[in-house]
Amino acid sequence: MKKKNLKKIFTYTAFILAFIIIMSSLDRLLSEKSIHGINQARSFYEQPKDTIDVLMLGSSHIHCDINTALLWEKYGIAAYDYSAAEQTMWQTYYYFKEALKTQKPKVAVLDFYAPACFKNDYQYDFLYENVQGLRPSLNKLGLFVTSCEVTKWDDYFPDFFTYHNRYENLTQDDFDALWGKEDLAAFKGYTPYCAAKEQPRPDFSETIGADITPKTEKYLNKIIDLANENDVKLFFIVAPYIIYEKEMLTYNKVGQIAEDNGIEYMNMNEAYDEIGLDFTKDFNDHSHLNYEGSSKFTDYLAGHLLGRFGDLIEDRRGDERYKSWDDSILLTQKMADEMREKERQK
Numbered sequence: 001m002k003k004k005n006l007k008k009i010f011t012y013t014a015f016i017l018a019f020i021i022i023m024s025s026l027d028r029l030l031s032e033k034s035i036h037g038i039n040q041a042r043s044f045y046e047q048p049k050d051t052i053d054v055l056m057l058g059s060s061h062i063h064c065d066i067n068t069a070l071l072w073e074k075y076g077i078a079a080y081d082y083s084a085a086e087q088t089m090w091q092t093y094y095y096f097k098e099a100l101k102t103q104k105p106k107v108a109v110l111d112f113y114a115p116a117c118f119k120n121d122y123q124y125d126f127l128y129e130n131v132q133g134l135r136p137s138l139n140k141l142g143l144f145v146t147s148c149e150v151t152k153w154d155d156y157f158p159d160f161f162t163y164h165n166r167y168e169n170l171t172q173d174d175f176d177a178l179w180g181k182e183d184l185a186a187f188k189g190y191t192p193y194c195a196a197k198e199q200p201r202p203d204f205s206e207t208i209g210a211d212i213t214p215k216t217e218k219y220l221n222k223i224i225d226l227a228n229e230n231d232v233k234l235f236f237i238v239a240p241y242i243i244y245e246k247e248m249l250t251y252n253k254v255g256q257i258a259e260d261n262g263i264e265y266m267n268m269n270e271a272y273d274e275i276g277l278d279f280t281k282d283f284n285d286h287s288h289l290n291y292e293g294s295s296k297f298t299d300y301l302a303g304h305l306l307g308r309f310g311d312l313i314e315d316r317r318g319d320e321r322y323k324s325w326d327d328s329i330l331l332t333q334k335m336a337d338e339m340r341e342k343e344r345q346k
Helices: 002-030 038-044 068-075 089-099 113-117 127-131 138-147 150-156 159-163 172-178 214-229 245-260 291-309 320-345
Strands: 054-058 079-083 107-111 233-238 264-267
Touching (some): 038 079, 054 089, 068 079, 068 291, 068 320, 127 138, 214 233, 214 245, 233 245, 233 291, 245 264
Parallel strands (some): 054 107
């Protein structure tokens, strides 16, 4: 009788383990791989513990405009673009919390493009990008509940239900993920764009007034509190783009909040000439810089990072723990070359 019971226990245990392995493998194979937020979150978990000195947070203006490979190669700054397309301030808050589980950044840079352009309390266009790369946790659940109305939960949760039909569109990247061949540690979030589309130079003034939604302000204050609790210096920025004057209302409010809290703040749209941007060739589109433009902006940003926080940011080059940043230089160049080839084929 005991042997029979042991056999049943063994059979059930084997079945459960096999089920877990199969589902885990299918999840790695079928899950979305995207350089607009999902890969930024997935790769973050592969970063060596307590190595990220400068954490970049926000929308695609972070991972398209801040070249982490250049920051490393030229300045020895160990930075990571932990961002996703159109990321709201409440999503940034949960990303910040997630980052602090494994990292102790000296500085966190926040971009405010999304709060200026998207005013609804729920943003769905890129919710997948902001959720799916995160590992299951109470933190991910908090982000999801805060970002999605109850009536829409079944459209986004659980993750597996949203991509189980991808078997018709699998690529080599999916199979690399299945067999563990991805070099996630070398990816530091930066996504190079290589189109060159002439843009009109914005003509705006310091619009009188200030504007920010209550939900955005609530979570911005939570970010400030979280930074203070973890001894992280904040740097508020607005990355350069083809700005509309009405968006200055939000940036004015952000500036007020920064001043009230003793936080460094820069609207980079007021520094086009100092950055050296050429509106005929440095933009991928109206909202994002291309590779050349992002390199100019990254250089400019590095100067202000070191000028304002130089006593906190170390040059990590030559440290064996930071080898993956050396690898990121080659990976970034490969990605840029691939993007250029795609542009040539259009």
